[in-house]
Amino acid sequence: AQSVTQLGSHVSVSEGALVLLRCNYSSSVPPYLFWYVQYPNQGLQLLLKYTSAATLVKGINGFEAEFKKSETSFHLTKPSAHMSDAAEYFCAVSGEGYNFNKFYFGSGTKLNVKP
Amino acid sequence: DTGVSQDPRHKITKRGQNVTFRCDPISEHNRLYWYRQTLGQGPEFLTYFQNEAQLEKSRLLSDRFSAERPKGSFSTLEIQRTEQGDSAMYLCASSPHDYGKDNEKLFFGSGTQLSVL
Numbered sequence: 101a102q103s104v105t106q107l108g109s110h111v112s113v114s115e116g117a118l119v120l121l122r123c124n125y126s127s128s129v130p131p132y133l134f135w136y137v138q139y140p141n142q143g144l145q146l147l148l149k150y151t152s153a154a155t156l157v158k159g160i161n162g163f164e165a166e167f168k169k170s171e172t173s174f175h176l177t178k179p180s181a182h183m184s185d186a187a188e189y190f191c192a193v194s195g196e197g198y199n200f201n202k203f204y205f206g207s208g209t210k211l212n213v214k215p
Numbered sequence: 216d217t218g219v220s221q222d223p224r225h226k227i228t229k230r231g232q233n234v235t236f237r238c239d240p241i242s243e244h245n246r247l248y249w250y251r252q253t254l255g256q257g258p259e260f261l262t263y264f265q266n267e268a269q270l271e272k273s274r275l276l277s278d279r280f281s282a283e284r285p286k287g288s289f290s291t292l293e294i295q296r297t298e299q300g301d302s303a304m305y306l307c308a309s310s311p312h313d314y315g316k317d318n319e320k321l322f323f324g325s326g327t328q329l330s331v332l
Contacts, residue, residue, distance in 0.1 A: 143306060143324050143325040143326050144308075144323040146320060146321075146322075149319065192257075201248075201310045201319055201320070202271070203321060205259070206257050207257050208256070
């Protein structure tokens with residue numbers, strides 16, 4: 101069965117500091133993995149996706165994530181946080197077979213960026 | 216490509232009333248999904264359509280909920296006899312489901328925020 105666990109519902113960093121948001125997944129098949137960002141009162145916007153090509157995936161706004169099969173992880177990082185990065189971030193894993201774009205989301209991590 | 220649009224953005228209703236939400240997917244997308252998101256949680260799958268066919272419904276979707284996509288274009292989600300527990304953000308998403316056309320991605324609308332008083 102597919103599931104995602106995001107460690108830490110709230111993360112706070114200073115502007116310019118490293119951002120690390122953790123995601124571990126469970127999947128019975130080779131997964132597709134995604135990170136989405138949600139700003140207040142808005143829908144979800146895709147940051148990046150892993151679909152079995154390169155294990156280090158680069159996304160928009162300077163974010164990247166590394167797929168580590170041995171650790172069943174897909175952590176999101178950004179070298180230097182910006183105030184505009186403050187938002188909620190969701191990790192998601194795809195469904196199986198024909199339901200490959202039926203996603204299972206984590207509970208989200210709210211990122212706070214301090215000046 | 217105008218993106219996925221949802222209407223209304225906000226809906227306030229009294230317990231026991233019926234409400235209906237509309238979703239217009241990206242025009243060439245043939246898969247359409249409904250998710251529900253409550254405060255502090257990630258989106259939870261409710262149901263999805265391939266063209267006009269409803270292929271799966273979550274157990275979260277009680278018999279008070281019904282969704283349609285009559286011509287394989289826009290979709291409606293109706294909640295009958297609303298309860299306070301139905302208060303949530305209802306998100307619609309679409310996907311092309313054709314090989315090589317970003318078919319593994321979901322494109323989300325801005326959602327309809329439902330408040331049941």
